Every structure is written in C-alpha cells, then in structure tokens.
Amino acid sequence: MARAGLTAERLTRAGAELADEVGFDQVTVSALARRFDVKVASLYSHVKSSQDLKTRIALLALDEMADRVAAALAGRAGKDALAAFANVYRDYAHEHPGRYAAAQLRLDPETAAASAGVRHAQMTRAVLRGYALTEPDQTHAVRLLGSVFHGYISLEMGGGFSHSAPDTQVTWSRTLDALDALLRNWPES
Template sequence: MARIGLTTERLVRAGAELADEVGFEQVTASALARRFDVKVASLYSHVRNSRDLQAKIAQLALEELADRGASALAGRAGKDALTALANVYRDYAREHPGRYDASRFRLTPQEAAASAGGRHSEMMRAILRGYDLAVPDQTHAVRLLGSVFHGYISLELAGGFSHSAPDPQESWSWTLDALDALLRDRAAK
C-alpha cells in the first residue's frame, strides 16, 4: 500500500528539487525515499524505478520551460523573440540547474510524445517564421538554435567562461546578435 501523502506529482516535484540541489544524475528512487524517510518500495506505486523518476522529472522540466517560453514569446517576433526564448532557457538553467539537465534527458518515443518537447520545437519554428526561412532550412535552424543555446548554457554553468574577459553576458548578447544576423542572411539567400 502506498504511504499516505505520497503522490506521483509530489514525488516528481521533490525529485526536481533534489536535482537542483545535488544534480540530476544523483536523483534516484533510493535518494528520494531517504528524503521522505520511507522505504524505496513505498515509491513503486508512483514510479517504476529511478529511470522512470528521471523521465518524469524531465517531462516536468520541459513543461515548465515551455510555459515560460510561451509567455516570453507572446507578441514578439524576429530578434526580440529569439532573444526572449534564449533568455528563458538561460535563466531557467541558472535558477534550476538540475531540472535544466533533466530537460535534456533522453526520453523514450512514448515519453517524448507525452512531453512538452513538441512545444519547444513549435516555439523555435515560431521564431523562425519571423525570418521567413524556407521549410527545409527551418529544421536546420531549429537544430542550430538548440545547439547554440544549450551549448553556451552548459559551458557557462560549468564555469567555462568565468576565467576571462569579457563578461559572459556580453558574449551571450554577441552570440544572439550573430544568430540573428545569420538567420537574416540565410533568409535573404
């Protein structure tokens, strides 16, 4: 029988908080059971195992990011939209480093279909409509934006930019300007 007070949602949120505290890779069913002072078996009516728990945390993170992104994009286009979404990812990563890592967890096709991952692609494509890119180029551009956003953020979180000038914020702005110019140039061709 499940312990009173434990729900899947409560466990996933606690797992997400734990990820932010100790890192996503450290989140296991055992670690979560210790947090609630219960036996691991008490969790199994809510999550199948540690991998299932991590997948649920990933889905939560994708949902939170998508909600923030949708709010930030409302009424924006072109470089404004590009900058707004990029800043959502960067700010979220700074506030919730474990959840941000979780958002890049490899989901099964079924888990991915049930996640907000598709919303992220839609937001990227919405940004790209402001650049009037041809449909085949949109897929390349979505991948480019994702790679640059996540690459920069991952390097920054790991301290990769903390040992030299200029300030990472200046480089971030420069990077977004360069992406905007690249997309405008590509659309003109």
C-alpha cells in the same frame, strides 16, 4: 498501502528539487526515499524505477520551460522573440540546473511525442517564422539554435567562461546578435 501524502506528482517535484540541489545524475528512488524518511519499497507504488522518476522530472522540466517560453514569446517577433526564447532557457538553467539537465534526457519516441518537447519545437519554428526560412533551412536553423543555446549554457554553467573577460552576459548578447544576423541573412544552399 501507500504512505499518506505521497503521490507521483509530489515525488516528481521533490525529485526535481533534489536534482537542482545535488545534480540530476544523483537522483534515485533511494535518495528520494531518504528525503521522505520512508523505505524505498513504499515509493514503488508511485514510481516504477529511478528511470521512471527521471523521466517524470524531465517531463516536468520540459513543461515548466515551455510555459515560460510561451509567456515570453507573446507579442514578440524577430530578434525580440529570439532573445526572449534564448533567455528563458538560460535563466531556467541557472535557476534550476538539475531540471535543465533533466530536460536533456533522451525520451523514448512515444513519451517524446506526448511531451512538451513538441511545444518547444513548435515555438522554435514560430520564432523562425520571423526570419522567413523555408524547409529544409528551417530545420537546420532549429538544430543550430538548440546547439548554440545548449552549448553556451553548458559551458557557462560548467565554468568554461569564468577565466576571462568580457562578462558572459556581454558574450551572450553578442551571440544573440550574431544569430539574428545569420538568420536574417541565411546562406543559399
């Protein structure tokens, strides 16, 4: 019999909170059982394994970020859309470091196809429509933006920029300016 009040959704949310507190890599069914003061076996009627739990947290994070990006992009185009999009990712990573790490989890193709990751790709392409890029350059630009955003955020959160001036916010703003200039002046093949 399942313990009253425990559901897959509640466990996923608690796992996401745990990820933000201790790091995504530290999230296990055992750690979650300790949080609820229950035996590990009682959670297996809700989640199949630690990998299943991590996948659920990743899907939650992707959904949360997609909802934020959609709200931020409404009515924006060009550089305003680019900055809004980028700032959502950066802000989310700072607010929810474990969930942000979860969103980077490699999902199996079937799960990925049904996830909010598809919405992220569509919204990235919506931002790029303001720059009039055609294929295959649009795909190259999607990859460039993902690389720059994730790389910057990862370095910043890991303390990679803490030893020097200027302030990281200034560098972030200049990075977005540079990306906007590049996207407006995309090089010919």
